[in-house]
Amino acid sequence: MKPSTAVTVTRYTAILVIGLAMGLPLFYLFSSSLMTPQDVSAYPPHLVPPEFRWANFTDAYDFLGARTIANSFIYSFGIVILQLCIALPAGFALAKVRFRGSRALLVFFAIPMFLPNNVVLVPLYVVTNELGLIGSYAGLILPIVGRTAFATLLFRQFFLTLPDGLIDAAKLDRAGWFRIVRHVAVPLSGPAVAAYASITFLNSWNDFIWPLVAAPGDDYRVMTVALAPLAYQEGLSNVPPNVGMAAAVISVIPVLLVFVFTQRWYIQGVVGTGTDNT
Amino acid sequence: MRTKSAEAKTGREGRAADTGGPRPRSADPGRGPARRRFISRDGTAAAVMIAPNAIMYLLFVIIPALAGVALSFYEWNLFDDPVFVGLANYQDVLTDDDAWAAMVNTIEFMVLGVLPTVLVGFVLAVLVNTRMRGVGTVRVLYFVPLVVSTAVASVLWSWLYQPQSGIFNYLLSLVGIDGPAWLANTSWALPALTLMIIWMSLPLVIILYLAALQRIPDEIMEAAKIDGAGAWRRVWQIIWPNVSAMTLLVLALQVLNFLSAPFETALIMTQGGPIDSTTALSLYIYRVAFEQGEIGAGSALSMIQFLLIVLLAGGLRLIHRVRVRGA
Numbered sequence: 001m002k003p004s005t006a007v008t009v010t011r012y013t014a015i016l017v018i019g020l021a022m023g024l025p026l027f028y029l030f031s032s033s034l035m036t037p038q039d040v041s042a043y044p045p046h047l048v049p050p051e052f053r054w055a056n057f058t059d060a061y062d063f064l065g066a067r068t069i070a071n072s073f074i075y076s077f078g079i080v081i082l083q084l085c086i087a088l089p090a091g092f093a094l095a096k097v098r099f100r101g102s103r104a105l106l107v108f109f110a111i112p113m114f115l116p117n118n119v120v121l122v123p124l125y126v127v128t129n130e131l132g133l134i135g136s137y138a139g140l141i142l143p144i145v146g147r148t149a150f151a152t153l154l155f156r157q158f159f160l161t162l163p164d165g166l167i168d169a170a171k172l173d174r175a176g177w178f179r180i181v182r183h184v185a186v187p188l189s190g191p192a193v194a195a196y197a198s199i200t201f202l203n204s205w206n207d208f209i210w211p212l213v214a215a216p217g218d219d220y221r222v223m224t225v226a227l228a229p230l231a232y233q234e235g236l237s238n239v240p241p242n243v244g245m246a247a248a249v250i251s252v253i254p255v256l257l258v259f260v261f262t263q264r265w266y267i268q269g270v271v272g273t274g275t276d277n278t
Numbered sequence: 279m280r281t282k283s284a285e286a287k288t289g290r291e292g293r294a295a296d297t298g299g300p301r302p303r304s305a306d307p308g309r310g311p312a313r314r315r316f317i318s319r320d321g322t323a324a325a326v327m328i329a330p331n332a333i334m335y336l337l338f339v340i341i342p343a344l345a346g347v348a349l350s351f352y353e354w355n356l357f358d359d360p361v362f363v364g365l366a367n368y369q370d371v372l373t374d375d376d377a378w379a380a381m382v383n384t385i386e387f388m389v390l391g392v393l394p395t396v397l398v399g400f401v402l403a404v405l406v407n408t409r410m411r412g413v414g415t416v417r418v419l420y421f422v423p424l425v426v427s428t429a430v431a432s433v434l435w436s437w438l439y440q441p442q443s444g445i446f447n448y449l450l451s452l453v454g455i456d457g458p459a460w461l462a463n464t465s466w467a468l469p470a471l472t473l474m475i476i477w478m479s480l481p482l483v484i485i486l487y488l489a490a491l492q493r494i495p496d497e498i499m500e501a502a503k504i505d506g507a508g509a510w511r512r513v514w515q516i517i518w519p520n521v522s523a524m525t526l527l528v529l530a531l532q533v534l535n536f537l538s539a540p541f542e543t544a545l546i547m548t549q550g551g552p553i554d555s556t557t558a559l560s561l562y563i564y565r566v567a568f569e570q571g572e573i574g575a576g577s578a579l580s581m582i583q584f585l586l587i588v589l590l591a592g593g594l595r596l597i598h599r600v601r602v603r604g605a
Binding site for chain 2: 007008011012014015016018019020022023025026028029032041042043044045085086087089090092093094097098099100102105108109112115116117118119120121122123124125126127128129142143144145146147148149152176177178181202205206207208209213223224225227228230231232241244245248251252255256259260263266267270271
């Protein structure tokens with residue numbers, strides 16, 4: 001039974017129109033980042049810039065500052081890399097090593113998956129402050145690295161699918177657990193790492209509250225913290241909106257590129273765990 | 279003794295289920311004293327592999343969670359010595375009109391946001407779940423909000439919401455409606471923020487529903503078509519009941535989402551205003567703890583928020599159990 005042409009055409013149209021509506025805000029962000037101050041506040045609003053003002057981007061770069069841009073990369077990559085280092089072996093041990101209490105440990109990691117981060121925001125700040133880490137890269141990054149539940153459970157789930165025969169073979173070759181992790185498990189974990197990295201990079205790149213609380217002052221601030229004041233009416237008056245939009249575009253581009261190339265992994269990771277841990 | 283063996287049994291069963299079958303005999307490291315030694319060596323290896331992870335997790339998740347409970351019984355401004363005050367913080371918080379107003383706002387965010395997000399997400403997932411040519415490319419448009427941070431979305435949407443030159447009011451003017459000053463209007467600011475949060479939340483809902491939809495066997499849909507069920511009936515009488523397990527998960531995630539998302543959004547876009555009309559519970563907690571420097575009261579409020587989550591999660595589980603039993 002073939003669907004009628006009318007139904008197909010309606011469906012195509014609906015998919016396209018709604019998709020364009022979902023994408024419209026982002027399209028408007030890109031187009032207004034190239035407008036002149038007059039064009040961006042013109043009425044009726046322009047959807048496409050009448051003339052392209054590329055200088056917005058140099059102004060936006062000056063507004064953000066190189067250090068803030070670098071901080072965003074340090075923050076996101078720091079979290080992804082450090083978490084990988086501690087979560088890969090732990091996930092492997094929970095999946096493949098038999099030891100007493102592994103079941104209890106699993107529960108220990110699974111408990112707070114549904115605890116929103118902002119519930120522990122105040123005590124997390126207190127603990128980080130007591131450790132003397134507020135106002136440093138360590139204080140910015142390590143508390144988020146500590147949220148290892150998602151990564152650990154994702155890698156455990158993945159390592160469970162590794163055939164035991166592989167590990168037994170390595171054991172027959174007298175390989176210890178650590179060699180097995182380094183030379184057997186980690187090289188095979190590409191898909192899981194890709195899924196994890198794409199989700200975690202997106203989330204941490206877009207983090208706002210923790211970087212705001214943990215890094216007072218300009219030295220350790222990330223791009224989201226620099227951009228946020230522009231959304232408030234009074235903030236907009238300090239920086240022209242077209243320059244603000246260009247700054248927002250600068251902060252969106254890396255994550256947009258990552259998403260376009262890792263979309264498949266991102267979706268697999270989300271579906272595999274049922275949550276993206278936000 | 280009995281509990282111990284029962285525990286070991288469930289442990290093994292769980293593992294067998296995880297790997298999709300019983301473990302091969304060869305993986306069993308022998309019996310007797312030799313086995314004991316082997317297990318202890320594995321235990322050491324496991325400990326070394328898990329320790330760094332567990333320590334970080336303990337330090338920055340478990341300890342803060344417990345500290346939150348403890349701090350809620352103290353009066354503390356971060357600098358002086360904390361003073362134990364028992365339940366006084368809870369008393370203060372429960373008689374605090376602003377806290378109740380924040381609670382009402384939180385409920386309003388949830389009522390306006392949760393069901394529309396789940397329903398619209400479901401409908402959009404059904405819409406784009408097709409093998410028609412070119413849809414794969416267009417589908418990416420539906421995931422666009424994923425790449426946008428709350429900060430960027432806020433900058434962008436506050437501009438779309440501009441009363442004089444914003445796109446929303448321009449579109450409304452085309453149909454003859456004089457749009458309000460969205461973010462500066464006490465009755466429109468909260469719905470305006472909710473709409474933006476819905477936009478930001480849809481991709482995740484769509485992704486999860488797409489996964490559930492692709493698990494529905496083709497035969498069921500074919501059979502329904504042959505029986506003459508129209509598109510509408512197929513969606514609500516076949517597809518919707520078939521994804522009910524996912525709906526429950528999506529619902530739980532969105533309840534959590536609308537409990538937390540208005541925090542960042544309102545802090546950035548309206549700073550809780552105008553006249554506290556968008557101050558959600560989590561934003562109020564932030565205010566009390568970080569702006570007024572009352573760590574204890576902030577922690578007590580966090581505990582209440584946590585209790586709320588537990589209650590909501592418990593309610594959702596109950597619904598699930600009743601429905602499973604009914605089916």
